[in-house]
Amino acid sequence: MKKLANTGNKLLPWALFIVLTSFWQLVSETDEFIGRLLPSPVDIITTFFRELPVIIPHGVVTLNEALTGFGASIVLALLLAVMMDAFEPLYKALYPLILVSQTVPLIALAPLFLLWFGFGQLPKILIVMLMCFFPVLVSLLDGFKSVDSDLLNLMRSMGAGRVAIFRIVKFPGAMMSFFSGVRIAATYSIMGAVISEWVGGSRGLGVYMIKVKNSFAYDKMFAAILLVVALSMAMFKLTDVVQNMAMPWYRLQQRNTGE
Amino acid sequence: MNTFRSNTLLDVKNIRKSFGDIPVLDGVNIELRRNEFVSLLGVSGSGKSTLFNIISGLLEPDEGKIFIEGADYTGKTGRVSYMYQKDLLLPWKKIIDNVSLPLVVRGESKKAAREKVAGYFKTFGLEGFEYKYPFQLSGGMRQRAALLRTWLFSRDIMLLDEPFGSLDAITKFKMQEWLTNVLSSIEASVLLITHDIEEAVFLSDRIYIMSDRPATIKEEIKINLARPRSRDIVTTGEFNAYKKHIYGLLL
Numbered sequence A: 001m002k003k004l005a006n007t008g009n010k011l012l013p014w015a016l017f018i019v020l021t022s023f024w025q026l027v028s029e030t031d032e033f034i035g036r037l038l039p040s041p042v043d044i045i046t047t048f049f050r051e052l053p054v055i056i057p058h059g060v061v062t063l064n065e066a067l068t069g070f071g072a073s074i075v076l077a078l079l080l081a082v083m084m085d086a087f088e089p090l091y092k093a094l095y096p097l098i099l100v101s102q103t104v105p106l107i108a109l110a111p112l113f114l115l116w117f118g119f120g121q122l123p124k125i126l127i128v129m130l131m132c133f134f135p136v137l138v139s140l141l142d143g144f145k146s147v148d149s150d151l152l153n154l155m156r157s158m159g160a161g162r163v164a165i166f167r168i169v170k171f172p173g174a175m176m177s178f179f180s181g182v183r184i185a186a187t188y189s190i191m192g193a194v195i196s197e198w199v200g201g202s203r204g205l206g207v208y209m210i211k212v213k214n215s216f217a218y219d220k221m222f223a224a225i226l227l228v229v230a231l232s233m234a235m236f237k238l239t240d241v242v243q244n245m246a247m248p249w250y251r252l253q254q255r256n257t258g259e
Numbered sequence B: 001m002n003t004f005r006s007n008t009l010l011d012v013k014n015i016r017k018s019f020g021d022i023p024v025l026d027g028v029n030i031e032l033r034r035n036e037f038v039s040l041l042g043v044s045g046s047g048k049s050t051l052f053n054i055i056s057g058l059l060e061p062d063e064g065k066i067f068i069e070g071a072d073y074t075g076k077t078g079r080v081s082y083m084y085q086k087d088l089l090l091p092w093k094k095i096i097d098n099v100s101l102p103l104v105v106r107g108e109s110k111k112a113a114r115e116k117v118a119g120y121f122k123t124f125g126l127e128g129f130e131y132k133y134p135f136q137l138s139g140g141m142r143q144r145a146a147l148l149r150t151w152l153f154s155r156d157i158m159l160l161d162e163p164f165g166s167l168d169a170i171t172k173f174k175m176q177e178w179l180t181n182v183l184s185s186i187e188a189s190v191l192l193i194t195h196d197i198e199e200a201v202f203l204s205d206r207i208y209i210m211s212d213r214p215a216t217i218k219e220e221i222k223i224n225l226a227r228p229r230s231r232d233i234v235t236t237g238e239f240n241a242y243k244k245h246i247y248g249l250l251l
């Protein structure tokens, strides 16, 4: 009974998806004017596969920027979070600033970055880093803070030093929160790269999108969007895979309570 | 003098502690002898956990000293083991690694620690659960694992702060019997905090009754019930006489 409900829950979004795309297909086919502005799903798929040899090299550039920025931001966030957790004054001084800095519209910075760092990949990687850095840092810091104080006392009562407490309790205890931040960062990473490419550059999905938009090839635009979605989902999935490897107990627990 | 020294393992001398201007402990004196089981009974908020934090060295008293085997251990951690009401098992570690924690903290490798602790799983009724995660165990089993971990850290002085407080009545009942059995087969000296009068009488050699805040020791009661104790004794007249006496003191 429960199993049936479960499969039902999984099928439901697909059913809705099929209904919506069919409706879209219908609308795009019946009216030629709409069809030109909003290419039908079938057109998009056909274009996607036809354009694949052109899109893929751009996709590789974007993916490269996204992965580099994403990876670098995780490393930096880890380092800073560990330092901030070790030095209370540093935490107190930086944490409010970090929260405020998240309200800065990073997209507005992109043109400046291009001015400062040129039209190559560097400014794009930096934008991706800025977008990914904060969610990871904040989730890590919150994870460190959320560790049960009784657990810390228990470790202290055993005579464990700060380093041991961090290594054995705090760091692993923050993993859950860390990965929720990483998951957000993963979805930001592709977006961040694409947006920074809109501003300027010679290669990448963002550049491709601007080019096809200017030549009114909206089906190609949607083909590029399709790839952006696919890449973002792949990044998301990658995070899940890494999390499952890092936290085998969690997956077991999920599976148990899910049944 | 010498015989007193060798008998008294833990000597809590005239401990005073205030938080801000609220006095919590007002000159508490307690003794624990080797292989003895002693309970501390007191109402909520009387300062029992505060006393344990002081004995374990997590908290400095305002006045008074903690002596262990005659040496001053005031404010020093790492000597006595401490078990909380919560099991505090690390959800990401298998039971055997959770239990190994005290050895790992002391610098042993995971593998060496596992080898050392594995032999005790049977005694503690945890056989077969070595490679399970905490969430796969019932509340009672998790408390057993937490108790084994506590004992492995310091078997001569164990502080247990309401270890069965979060369990349902039936499980609690079983765990108390289990604990008397385990303690009869291992060496351990235990100081137990509890609200539960029956639990205190059933498990203890001696009971200290704490007064309301600011806490002092109101009375020390010796429990002369033969060991091993089985569940049946809770209905005997002797047992009930102890209970009645303690109720009178607390109410």
Ligand SMILES: Nc1ncnc2c1ncn2[C@@H]1O[C@H](COP(=O)(O)OP(=O)(O)OP(=O)(O)O)[C@@H](O)[C@H]1O
Pocket: B019, B024, B042, B043, B044, B045, B046, B047, B048, B049, B050, B051
């Ligand atoms: N760190 C602290 N700062 C300020 N007040 C504290 C602190 N720790 C404990 N207290 C206060 O001291 C009193 C005694 O607390 P304690 O936890 O020792 O009581 P307890 O006897 O263990 O109670 P319970 O049976 O509910 O666990 C309480 O009123 C508590 O609010």
Ligand SMILES: [Mg+2]
Pocket: B048, B049, B050, B161
């Ligand atoms: Mg308490």
